[in-house]
Amino acid sequence: MVRGLPVRPSRPVQEFLMPALVRHRWWLSAALALSCAAQAQTQTPETPAAADAPASAASAPVVNSDLDAPMFYQLLIGELELQGGQPGVAYQVLLDAARRSNDEELFRRVVQIALQSRAGDQAAIAARAWREALPTSLEAHRTQIQLLALLNRPAEIPPVLRSLLALTPADGRGPLIAALPGLFQRSPEPARVQEAFEPLLRETAAKPETRFASLLVLALLAKNADRYETALIHVRAAAKDFPEREEPLLMALELLPRRPEAEALVTAELQAKPDKQALRLAYARALARAQRPGDAAREFRVLTQESPDDASHWLALGALELDLQHPDAAETALQRYLKLVDKPGGASSSLAERAIAAAGLDKADKEAHLQGQLLLAQAAEMRGDFKTAEKRLAGIEAAPGNLDIAYRRASLLARQGRIDEGRELLRQLPADRDQDRRARVLAESQLLRENKQWQAAYDLLGQAIKQAPEDADLIYEQSMMAEKLGRAQEMEALLQKVIQLKPQHYHAYNALGYSLADRNERLQEARDLISKALSFAPGEPFIVDSMGWVEFRLGRLGEAERLLRQAYGSRPDAEIAAHLGEVLWAAGQQDEARRVFADAARRDPRNEALQSVMQRLQVRP
Template identity: 50%
Template sequence: MPVAAPHSLRLLLAAAGLALACGQPARGQAAADPAESVVRTHVPSAMDAELFYQVLIGEMELRQGQAGVAYEVMLDAAQKTRDEALFRRAVEIALQARAGDQALAATQAWRMAVPASAEAHRLTAQVLVGLNRSAEALDPLRGFLAATPAAERPAAIGLLPRLFGRAGDRKTLASVVEQVLQPYAAQDATRVPVLLTNARMRWLAQEPQRALELAQEAARLEPAAEGPVLLALEMLPGEPRAEALVRSYLDRKADAAAVRLAYVRALFTSQRYAEAVSQLEQATQADPKAAPMWLTLGALRLELKQPREAERALLRYVELASASAGAPAEGSTQAEPASEEGSGPAPATAEALRQASAEGLTQAYLLLAQAAEAQRNYRQAEQWLAKIDNAESALSVQLRRAMLLAKQGKVQEARELLRRTPERTPQDARAKLMAESQLMRELKLWAEAHAVLSEANRRYPDDADLLYEQAMMSEKLGRLEEMERLLRRVIQIKPDHFHAYNALGYTLADRNERLEEARTLVLKALELAPNEPFIIDSLGWVEYRLGRREEALKHLQRAFEARPDAEIAAHLGEVLWMLGRREEARRVWREGRERDATNEVLRETLSRLKVDL
C-alpha cells in the first residue's frame, strides 16, 4: 500500500483548516458523505473541530481510493487522542489494503498508547501470525490474556484456536500458545479450557495423537463438559480413536441431544448409516417431539431399504411438523419476538417457521411416496405426491410419478411426463435428462438410458457427472473399452472424482483383469473418500481376487458393518464361504436378501456357488 509523503499530509491538514473556515453544516442539513456519520459515531466528544475534520478527510480519501493517505491521517488522529476506535479504524484500513506491515505498526502503536487494551494485544498477535511471524506473537498473546478480566479469561483462552485457524506455521504457533497458557494450566477456572485450546492447536498442527491425549485429559477432569466431545467429533473421521471419547460421553449422558445429533452427522458423512440410525433411535427416545430427528431417521431407514420402518418415522415427523406449523414447538423455552399487537410471533419469524415447516413436509412427502413405492403401494405413493404444492420440487415430484407409471408398465407415458415438465431454470433441462436416464436405469433398460445420456453429453460436453453415468451404462451393455475411455475422461476433467476411480478399479477386479492396476485405482478412490463403504467393498473384492482372503475379509466386514447392502453381502458371503465359514456366509446372504431380494450380484453369487438359502 502506498504511504503519503509528509508534504501530502500537510496539504490535507491545510484543507481541513479551510473547511473549518467555511463552518459546519446548518442544523438539519444532510452531511455530504456518509463517512461523516461514521466519524461522529466513533470519535470522542472531546475531539476538537480540527481533529474531527482530519478524521473526516481520512474517510473521504479512503473512499477515493487513497488508502495510504487515509491510513496516515487516521493513525495520526488515533495517536493524538489515544482513542481505541480510531486505532481500530487505522488497522482496518491497512488490512483492507492488504498492507500487513502498516497494520502491524498501527496495532503496536495502539498497544503503546493503551497498554490495558486486550483488543490491541490480540490484534497485534493476529497480524504477526498473518505475516508468518508466529514466534513474535508470544508477548502480545501474554498481554491479551493479562488484560482480559479473570471472569472472561476462560472464554478468551477458548477463542485462541479460532483466531489462528488460517495460520501458516501451525506447529510453531501451537508451541507459542502452549507457552502463553502455561501460567493458567494449574488454575481451576482455566485448567480445562487450556487443555482444550492446546488440543485444538495440536489438531490444527496435524498432531492428532497429542491432540487426542489432551482432549482425553480434559474429559477426565470434567466428565460432563461438552467441549472435549465436540473436539473429538471434529477429529472424526481423520482420527478414528477419538470416537471412543464420544461414545463414552453418550453412554453417560443419554439426554445429550446436541452431541448425539452431531455424532449422527459425523456417522452420516462417513456413510455409516446403520450406526447413525441406532443413535437417532436413542435421540428420539430421549426427545420424542424433536421433529427433525424423525425426518432424518426416516431418510436413513429408506436408504437402508427399510421402507416400513422409514414410513413409521416419517409419519411421526409429519404429525409433529403439522402440529407445530405456524406456532412455536411445544415445550420451547425460547420466546419469539412479539408482533406490534403483542400476540404471537413477529410476522417475519412466523413466516420463516412456516417456510421451514413447508420445506420439511415436502421432503417428508417425497420420502413417504418412495417408501410406499418400495412396498408396491402405488396408489398411496400418488396420494403422498399429491400433497406437495411446491414449484421448486416439481421435477422431483414428476420423477417419482414417472417411476410409478413405469412400474405399472406405462414406460412411454412415464417418459413423456418427464419431458413435459416445465423448465424453470437453465439447469432444469439437464436435470430432466438425468431424471429420464435414472428412470431407464431403475427399469434396467440400459440401452435407452445410454441413449439419453449420450444426448445429454452432446448438449453438455465435458460434464463429469454425465460422463460418469454414461460410463456406467456402457458397462451394463458390455462396452468395456468405451466405459474405460469415459471414466478416464472423467478423471482428467475432475481428478478428485473418487467414484470414477472406484468404478474402473472394481470393474477390472470383477473381471479378474489387471488386478494390480485395479488395486491402485481403488486405493486412490479410498484416499479421496476414506470411509465410503462401497469403495471399501471394492478394495476387499480386489484383495479377494488377488488371493488375499483374510485381508479381503477384514475390508468386507468393515464395509458391511457400515452399509449392510445386498451387493456387499454377496462379496462378504463369498469370502466367508471360501474360508469354510459356511453358516456365517449363509447368515450374511440371508440378511442381504432381506434387504434386496432382486440384487443381481447376490443372485449371481448364490447361483454360481450353488447355494440354497
C-alpha cells in the same frame, strides 16, 4: 488567541474536524479559542458587554487543553486532505499526529482511513503504532490481531496475542483463545496457521485457566490442516482432563470420517452415560454423513425410545430405514412422525397443507413434512404398492417443478412399464439455470439406470457432457453406464479423466479399483486405488466392501471376511451381502452364508449381484 483564524469555521470545516477531535475534548478548547477570537474582533471600547459582564464570569478558572496551534493545524490539514481525495496524505499526517499525541481515538481514526482506502498493510502499520504507543490498550491489541488475520499473516500474531493474554483477566483468556480459529476460517493455508500458533497454544495448554480452550483450538487447527492424528491426540487429552465437557466428543465426531478410532471416545461415553441425548443425536448424524445408515438407524431407534414425542427423530429414522430397504419399518416411523405433526381440521385443499397449517410449522418444517409424505410414497413403491404410492404423491402439493416429487412419479410410471411417460414428466420440469438442467439430466439418467436402459442413459449423459465437458459428476455417471455396456476400457478412461478433473473424487478411485478387482485384473493396482479412496472416506461401507473384495481376489480370506462384515454391519446392502456370502462360502461357512443371502434376498430380491452369486453357488432363495 490563534491569529488568522476566521471568526467561525465554516460548517464543512467543522464536519472535517469532528471525527478527529471527538472524545479528546480538543474541540472544546478550539471552540473556546474561536469564541474568544470572535469576541475580540467584534467588541470595541464602547461596547458595554465586557464592562457589564458579571464578576463571577470574569473570575472563572480557565481550563487549558493540550491542543496547541501546530497540532490543531495538523489535524485540520489531515481531514482536509481526506476530504480532497488524498487519503494517503491524510493517513500520513494523522498517523504522525496520533504518534505525537498518543491519542487512542486518533489512532482508531487512522486505521479507519486506511481500511476505507483498502490499504490493509497501512492499517496494520497504524495498529502496530497504536499498540506500541499505548501498550495497555486492549483495543489496540485486538485491532492489530484482526488486521494481521485479515492479511493472512498468522506468524506475526502470537507475540501480540501473548501480550493481550497478559493484559486480560484470567477468566477471559479461555474465551479469547477459543475465538482464535474464527479469524482464519477462510485461510488458504491452514497448515501455516497451525504451525504459527502451536508453540503459543502449547504454552497456554500448560496453564489451568486456558488448558481446555487451548486443547480444543490445537485440535481444530490441526484438523483444518488435515493433520488428523495430531488433532485426535489433543481431543483425547481434552476428553481425559475434562470428562464433564462434551465439546471434545463433538470434535471427535468431526474427525470420524478420517480417524475412525475417534468413534471409541463417543461410544464409551454413551455406554457410560446413555442419557446424553444431544451427544447421541450428534453421533447419529455423523454416522449418517459417513454413509453408515445401519449404524445411524440404530442410534435413532434409541433416540425415538428415549424421546418418543420428538418428531424429527422419527423422520430421520424413517429415511434411514428406507435407505436400508426396510419399507415396513420406514412406514411405521414415518406414520409416527406425521401423527406428531398433524392435527385434524383446517380448510386447506390437501392433507399436507391442512397438517402444516394446523401444526403451525415454519418453512423448514413444511419442507420436512413434505419430505415425510414423499418418503411414505417411496416406501409404498418399494413394496410394489403403486396405487398407494400414487395416492400419496397426489396428496402432496409442493412448489411447481419439485424434482423429488416429479422423480418419484416418473419412477412409478417406469415401474408400470411407462418409462417414456416418466422421462417426459422429468423433461417438463423448468430448467432456466444450468444447475437445474444438470439436475434434470442426472434424474433422467438415474431413472434409465434403475430400469436398465444403459445405452439411453449413456447417450443422454453424453449430450450433457458436450455442454459441460469438465463436469466430473456427469463424466462419472457416464463411466458407470460404459461399465454396464461392457466397455471396460472406455469406463477406465472416463474414470481417469474424473480423477484428473477432481483429484478428491473418491468414488472414481473406488469404482476403478473395484472394476479391476471384479475382473480379477491388476489386483495390486486395484488395491492401491481403493486405498486412495479410503484415505478420503475411511469407513465408507461401499469402499470397505471394495477393499474386502480385492482382498478376496488376492486370496486373503480372513482379511476379506473382516472387512466385508464391517461393511455389511454398517450398510446391509444386497451387493455387499453377495460379496460377504461368497467369502463365507469359500471359507467353509456355508450355513452362515445362506443366512446372509436369505436376509439380503428378503430386502432386495431383484438385486443382480445377489441373484448371480446365488445361482452360481446354487443357493436357493
